[in-house]
Amino acid sequence: MTAPHPGLRERKKQRTREALLRAALELFVSQGYEQTTVDEIAEAVDVSQRTFFRYFAGKEDAAFAVQAMTESHFVRALRARPADEPPLEALRRAVLESWDTIGDAVEQAVPVELHVRTYQLIESTPALLAVHLRRSAHLEEELARVVADREGLDVASDPRPRIAVAAFCGVMRVTGRLWGTGGDSSIASLRTLTESYLDHVGPALAANWQGRAGAARETTAPALKAAPPTRDTAATTRDTTASARHTAASGAAAPQRRDSHPH
Incomplete structure (x- = not known):
């Protein structure tokens, strides 16, 4: 059953x-988030400040409106994934599916270039980055x-869901x-x-990132060749040998001293 088309009022x-969203984002990127007022956004669309607040809680709400839309779309896609999919695979397929289906909605709301x-x-504005x-x-x-929930686990006692999600969100x-700093700002390139x-x-x-080649390098490393002796090393060797002979002689004489002084 298809959803009914919105009426004239809803459209x-x-x-x-x-x-309002497009005007807000254009003003944010052209003159700065902090420098833009709600009055300026409303004036750009020829509506009142009161009208702006019917749609957005404030400037911050407008700044993250597209991101909020894509995030909620992704969460719905994840909830709809088959129950037998492994967690990371479900996350992977959900985000790719969401990018396949959200593109038109994003581009209808704002141009992709403006979203980028x-x-x-957001990344360069401290106040917005903190919110992000x-x-x-x-x-x-x-x-x-x-x-x-999908795996039947208690997130408070089992660390695996948070670990899997942390790895995924890091990617x-x-x-x-x-994507935000690249040359191609299309949704397809992000996907x-x-x-x-x-x-x-x-x-x-x-x-193992090095693989067997790295292990082979360690096991087949050539032995270091001894440097040819110099006059200094030869003298050191003679001194070491003489010291060793003296130590051996002292060790041999020690028992005789102990025998000559019995307790």
């Missing part, structure tokens, strides 16, 4: 929200609970930064980069 509200520039702004890190921690905790942070890095998680954690 108008959606257009207003998207216009917003991500760069806090949000990431909350997302990791939610994902750990979802994974634990996502790396690929997000690389490709994400898939490539996730494919390396298992080998990176479990494999």
Whole structure:
């Protein structure tokens, strides 16, 4: 059963929200997050400040609106994965599936280039970066609970869900930064980069990176050749030999001294 199409009123509200979001992000990246006011955002769309607050709790809410949309889409995709999938595979397939289906929604809300520039702004603005890190921690905790529920585990007593999610989210942070600074800002490029890095998680954690070649180098390393003796080393050898002879003679005489003084 298909969902009913939104009515005229809902479509108008959606257009207003998207216009406010786009105006907010454009102002943030052009003149700075701290320098932008809610009044400026509302004025750019020709609405009142009150209208802005009908759609967003504040500037921070607008700055993270696209990210919040993609995160909630991903969590829903993870919950829908087959129950018999291993945790990391379920996380991997869920995020790739979400990128396959979220692209149109992101591009409808804001141009992808603007989304990339917003991500760069978040990474470079201390106030926004602090919020981003806090949000990431909350997302990791939610994902750990979802994974634990899927596996029938207690996330409070079993560390495995949090460990798996931490490894996964670490990859996502790396690929997000690389994507944000790369030349191709398309959703497709983010998906490709994400898939490539996730494919390396298992080998990176479990494999010996040097492999057998490294072990062979250690076992077949050539023995060091002794340096030819010099006058100094020859003299040192003579002194060492004489000292050894003296020590041996002293050791041989010691029992005789003990025998000549019996208790």
